[in-house]
Amino acid sequence: MPDGMTEIPVRFTLNGAEAEAAVAPRMPLIDLLRGEFGLTGTKRSCDAQVCGACAVLLDGQPVSSCTLPAFEARGKAVLTVEGLAADERSAPLTEAFVNNAAFQCGFCTPGMLLAAKALLDADPAPSEETIKDALSGNVCRCTGYKKIVEAVEEAAEAMR
């Protein structure tokens, strides 16, 4: 697929609904989500796949939308924080973040919630070490992390 001015048609599932767009080959997924679909919950921060503020789930797996080209969403399911928040099954997770003061400024929170969801989907009873390992690609500069670990532990228990 040569990279010219031609746009690539992309059909995918966005937060459970069919979505369609034409994207420039180098448009990162975050620009498609924030720009075309107005889903501004996904945040751009480090722009280098370190911080996880831009994390979304692609077929259930976390990816960095700041770097992943939008065309990679073709035929796949994208879940953003807006989709997570609308899904009642994730309510124990978001409530655990409230109960444990696991967010402050809220800029990392969308990516953090999605990374935590991917973890809990794969491992409903993660150990503390597993939580730290799974979330080690998500930076939070406010909380000091402890309260997020506690929130994920509480959510795991509530969702079991």
Place this chain on the structure above:
Amino acid sequence: MTEREFRTVGKAVRRVDADDKLSGRAQFTGDMSVPGMAFAKLVPSPLPHARIVRVDAARARAMPGVYAVLTADELVNMETRYGSDKKDRPVVAMDKVRFQGEPVAAVAAVDLATAEAAAELVEVEYEELPVVSGIDAALDWRGEPVHESNLCHEYGYEWGDVDAAFRNCDRVFEDTFTFPMVYHYAMEPHVCIASYEPGRIRLWTSAQHPFLVQAEIARLFRLQLDQVQVVVPFVGGGYGSKSYTKIEPLVAALSREAGRPARLALSVEEAMRTVRRHAAKATIRTGVMNDGTIIARDCVGYVDTGGYTDNGVRVTERLADRMPGPYAIPHVRVKSYGLFTNSTPAGSYRSIGGPQAVWACESQMDVIAHALGLDPFEFRVKNLVPQGEEVRRGKRPIEGDLEAALRSVADAFGWEASRERAASERTSGPADGGVKRGVGFACAVTNSGASPTSTSLARLHADGSATVFIGSAEMGQGSRSAMAQIAAEEMRIPYEKVRVVASDTAAVPWDRSTGSSRSTTLMGLAVQGAGADIREQLLRLAAEHFEAFPDEIDAEDGQASFKGETVAFSALVREMFGGSGGELIGRGYVTPKHPSGKLRQDPVFWEVSIGAAEVEVDTATGEVRLLRYYSVSDPGKAINPKQVEGQDEGAAMQAIGHTLLEEMLYEDGQLLNPNLVDYRVPLFTDLPGEFETVLLETGNGPGPYGAKGVGEGGIVCVAPAVANAVFDATGARVSSLPLTPERVWRALREQQDA
């Protein structure tokens, strides 16, 4: 009369921003869009120090889609320079550049890609100047200085007869410590939308001090305060990086040039070239008696404020204020200097000058304790300033019992037992190499609160709900929730019925700033005043309603009662206005003359900081693993205990960053690690196995219900506590941060050679 029980104060209530922040709906500046807005891109200087010979923006201006290019030539009919204490920062570089990345021009275009392409077309010719790199170079400089000289500010104070006292001491210690440049990494880099219209400027920006931005913009563009509106939506982390005025003047000037709103969103790399924490070097000379009594202390400190002053004046002063430590010392002399160098300007960062000063002071306390054969904890306790006495002459006396605070942390940590356990493990372990354990301690008090000036308004609506207006920026600390709690408590209505409108200069009354751990104390007092004003009005209305006296009325849970009869607040409001609408307006003023009498002295309060650390040092590699860290937080009265803990843990974790990991590396004025891959901040995997905050509620703060500020204390003691623990483990003293494996390994080798 029995004490009334708090309904929401002191409870871990649901944050008012929870639903917004957990759903992605929370609006940050970068999520906003203004019709017709242009996208901006900076033209940064590639050189750290150079004269600008020529700027040619003709090709950029000719590019289709470009609305405007702002260069120094366009800075007409306005003031050109800004800054909180010294107006030395030009809106874009004029005549010369003073750090790599300094904006020389900025482009506004139809979209970001066009702006980026056009920025590449701006031609700048420079004449290179020798680069002033670091404190030592700035002090001993023969070339062209960064400004008129390399000295930005100097400050000092003295009491007693220092020179004579040193002659009478048993022992004198002199040690020098250095602290690196570090970057806040607020996850939301600076972002601003400005809309310049004739006679009016509106700004939406990630700023901590909206009213100081308003005043600065009004001055720069020669407007009245009422002509400048600054709106601060949710802020994605501040920690000082968004203090005072940063990119707002440039974006406003660019909007004026483009004739339309302009939006500039910085990248992390650009943010690292916008503001950082001051690097520092401090030499402390301490005279003691053999029994461990400190007699005299002479401190000389330097901070590197980079290419412009930014907050260099205050940081220079705070470094000096915080260097001698929380000790009763009869003879003290302190001098501090702020120096210009060719690097990112240094501004506020969580406890300005604090971590640098305390790193030096508390490292040396252990050096002395070790040399005298004293327990470092008991050595500190012996010299602490007693409650009610001055820690700095002429300043507010220490309001708390420091010894009790220290002992509470030592007890929680198990200081004695941990120290003995680590020592016995060391002697029983292999003699050479291997992993060694040690424990360390540090304590400090820091002068906090900034200026005691805030205002607030509260409106009690006709249905019994209320809106509170505050100037504080919500950057994660939970100020909106704390203010809703205080307002609800004072107005005697449920917390859920209070809405907070914040940080819009056209809507909310004036506040000085959001920083220096001041909001809960000072804005809290203003909100308490506004809420109490409403309550008093309600009591008067209820008295009329019941034909009783106001002091016979009980008010609670949204209603007033008298002799078994009740009336809802909403009914009282409607009654007053004789119809279906109306509302009560309450106001709160906080000035140094506040009727409580608690705000007359400087500082507003002393923030207590204590840290105890246990580490493991891999002596073969120099790697330090932080196993346990205990901190203290004294909020006076915790309005929301969970949030207080969160402030302390977050501050301590940032400090773990500058203690073990973080350092902006410069070579000849070029920043070598301008990204999060090479500038490593703490991750989940850096969380110590035990990471605890000891919450003290001493009730002695000047704020509402005895509250005082927190948020900065947690950051200042980590580095010395950890370095002291490394010393305890290995006998090697590291005097520079961060404690990278390589640095610790070299210190271990030097110690073996010695």
Place this chain on the structure above:
Amino acid sequence: MLLAQESGAAALYAGGTELLLAMKSGLLAYDALINVKSIAGLDAVAADDRGVVIGASATHSAVERDALARERLPLLAEVEHSVANARVRNVGTLAGNLCFAEPHSDPATLLLIYEAELDAQGPSASRRIPVGELQTNSYETSLAPDEMVTAVRVPPFPAGMSGAYSKFGRHHRPTLGVAAAVAVEDGRVADVRIAIGCVSPVARRLPRSEDVLRGERVDGLAADAPALREACRLAAEDADAVADLHGEADYKAHLARVFLERTLLRALGRNGSGGDA
């Protein structure tokens, strides 16, 4: 064919976790990207007569989770789990990691002791490249401009050999990686493979250290055994460590010594446990 047509103006895209970062920062510029991931079948992890064939578009996560890889190459699967973070592993590919030739790569070091090979496909011919001959310098490989890697072939360790991998550093990319595998027969080191990476532009085997250890009695290989010390001393020399943001050269050479010892002892400790991890 496309790669030949675009002649230097195009780059292969196989996840883009490295490439797109470099392009965003302006370090690299290409007119075109050719999406390896869109080539059918290249994402497979399959068995061949010598071992496991990992397709060029198989991600780190795929390798980490693949049942065949976990069974036959457990050490590789374990190390793949430690590459960067979950998001990078979900998108970045093993082959892409090798071809990008960033000096601080875990798999590039580890695959040296697996003696892995790469299938490279040119416009008219294909060839096999030993993994040690792929990278020539920082960000440089021996691949021709019109050649692409289609698979990574990884043979399991021979029966009786077990391995270990250590990495060290405080940055996101490792400062040092050491891989070692040892086969023991009759109480002696029958075979040993050692590789070091990240401390210099190109990961390398350490043949002099290997030679010193071959034939040594295993029960004598404590931390202070002369042969082990000599092997570690040679490693520090042969690592050719260079100074960079991660540290000075003398410190890295010292780390090479420390971690070769630790890694070898771990590999020996795993010996006889059946697997290669």
